[in-house]
Amino acid sequence: MFFDKIVRPALYRVSGNDPETVHERTLVALGGLSRVSPALRALGRVYRTDDPVTLLGLRFPNRVGLAAGMDKNGRALHAWPALGFGFVEVGTVTRHAQPGNDKPRLFTLAQSDAVINRMGFNNAGAEALAARLAAGGKPPVPLGVSIGKSKATPLDEAVDDYRFSLRALHPYADYFAINVSSPNTPGLRALQDKTALAELLAELRKTSTELAGDAEPTPLLVKVAPDLTDEALAELLGVCLEHGVSGLIATNTTLSRDGIAPAETAVGEQAGGLSGRPLTTRSAEVVRFVHEETAGKLPIIGVGGIFDGTGAARMLDAGAGLVQLYSGFALHGPGLVKRVARGLAARPY
Secondary structure (H helix, E strand, O other): OHHHHHHHHHHHHHOOOOHHHHHHHHHHHHHHHOOOHHHHHHHHHHHOOOOOEEEOOEEEOOOEEEOOOOOOOOOOOOHHHHOOOOEEEEEEEOOOOEOOOOOOOEEEEOOOOEEEEOOOOOEOOHHHHHHHHHHHOOOOOOEEEEEOOOOOOOHHHHHHHHHHHHHHHOOOOOEEEEEOOOOOOOOHHHHHOHHHHHHHHHHHHHHHHHHHOOOOOOOEEEEEOOOOOHHHHHHHHHHHHHOOOOEEEEOOOEOOOOOOOHHHHHHHOOOOEEEEHHHHHHHHHHHHHHHHHOOOOOOEEEEOOOOOHHHHHHHHHHOOOEEEEOHHHHHHOOHHHHHHHHHHHOOOO
16 A cells, blocks of 8 residues: 555654654644645545544544553644544643653564553653643544643552542533543552552542533543453442443553564564554454443444554444544554545445
């Protein structure tokens, strides 16, 4: 394909084969594009797919969203819908601005269709994102905001950290993703444990209800790791149901290295979370487990290893109502968004 054979090699060549430089230059370009309405309209005519669905009390133009991590600080918000995405999730953002982990921290495994990252929630902070949204406006599709714990915040103060970000961004988010599953912030995954998660969700639910006043509270979704055992995941789901969580996002990146091509095993030894095609089977398994364990009571956004319409359809067949792309988009470009969205639109759901 044109993107794979021409565009991606050129991007890497001019960026010194550094994936993070490619990422940054892409965001700069799309950020500029976001301010050019005629260009956005032209792109939309090429890439948009009309396949509306209602979930979480929100109307989505199609079922394919941009996953958190691609545009942490909301720099290209109006470009993503023009590239065909039916919703956009920004972040993960934290209460405090932070640089993230030391570089290099992003690695592409092209033969494996995979990415390893240990970014560490590098972002400008919740207040900076709120200011950008206030100045530039929301995109014309549902906007999710992923919030996490600042690295400098002790685990026993995590609730206040999440609550601050929720308050700062409440006027702009159509839903919040509660990220307790990134492997790149020390101790974060401990928040998936029953007691810690119950405390966090109770306080965020209370805060969300207070902020909503007489309106419906903004949906809160929990993003889970693919590395949980069935027993641990079932316990987590019980907590989510008990505290009125609106849905689940399954899954985050994995610490497993299964599925990496033999020629890329050396790169695979890099620390961080693995995403992309090696996660395809496990993510769908987690979606199916969540759907069956909750008897379909919790809406699910399926994410992890989606590279075509068949993979996305597998997520929906397992119980997801929406899907998200990140690694597939980064590796194969906007044509993938169009193919996945139109593949789903052609199927009856």
